[in-house]
Amino acid sequence: MRRFFIEPGQIRESSAILAGPEVHHLKNVLRLQPGDHIELMDGTGNTFLCVIESLDKDEIQTRILAKNREESPAIRLVIGQALLTGKKMDLIVQKATELGVHTLQPFRADHCSRQDIKIHKEERWDRIILEACKQCGRPVPMFCPQLTGFEELLRLGEASQIKLIFWEKEEHQTLQTIFHSPAGEPPALPCQVLALIGPEGGFSPTEIEKAKIAGFIPVTLGKRILRAETATIAVMAILQFLLGNLARNP
Incomplete structure (x- = not known):
């Protein structure tokens, strides 16, 4: 499954909006479509399983299906x-x-x-x-x-x-x-x-x-x-x- 980094501020309770350079890569290189599943990582330890709902010119709308939190190693x-x-x-x-x-x-x-x-x-x-x-x-x-x-x-x-x-x-x-x-x-x-x-x-x-x-x-x-x-x-x-x-x- 494809993974992308997302700013924490672009994440809502049940949705996430992917913007920035990742949009071009997702749309034009990987050619992902609505209905495809992706993982979004916010850089703080949270990973979101999402489904793409729509692709616009500068952003991608997704719906969050599940959330996982990975804590940093104790050592x-x-x-x-x-x-x-x-x-x-x-x-x-x-x-x-x-x-x-x-x-x-x-x-x-x-x-x-x-x-x-x-x-x-x-x-x-x-x-x-x-x-x-x-x-x-x-x-x-x-x-x-x-x-x-x-x-x-x-x-x-x-x-x-x-x-x-x-x-x-x-x-x-x-x-x-x-x-x-x-x-x-x-x-x-x-x-x-x-x-x-x-x-x-x-x-x-x-x-x-x-x-x-x-x-x-x-x-x-x-x-x-x-x-x-x-x-x-x-x-x-x-x-x-x-x-x-x-x-x-x-």
């Missing part, structure tokens, strides 16, 4: 991602959205090949997030703030109960040792986990030391050398599993 996963080259960041933005990451914070690292991004890339990331939400049925878009520096990112970690930095030279500390006690019982789960992932060249020794001082735990993903984008996707999937965020709602 938020925040990913700090160093800038990657080419279109790798586009892939990370898409997969982070699909995997339910709460926030993806891009940042500059010492070994980044580029130290800045153009405004149009941020706008493209916003579009990628919305399209990924429609594809996977995520009702609340992922938050992707503006590019920041490494030290600013470390200060943002004060809001997280578990702070991780993935480092290829770490030899002992793994996600399993962090999230499971020696007795086999999982520790008390946090409200927010922040994981930092470096660029293609990895983190510099200076960055690792600064992160340690700020309370970040260096973590290894194992003996294999992973591409930067592979490492990020693996980290997101493993952490979401450990945090219980991949389970179906009851």
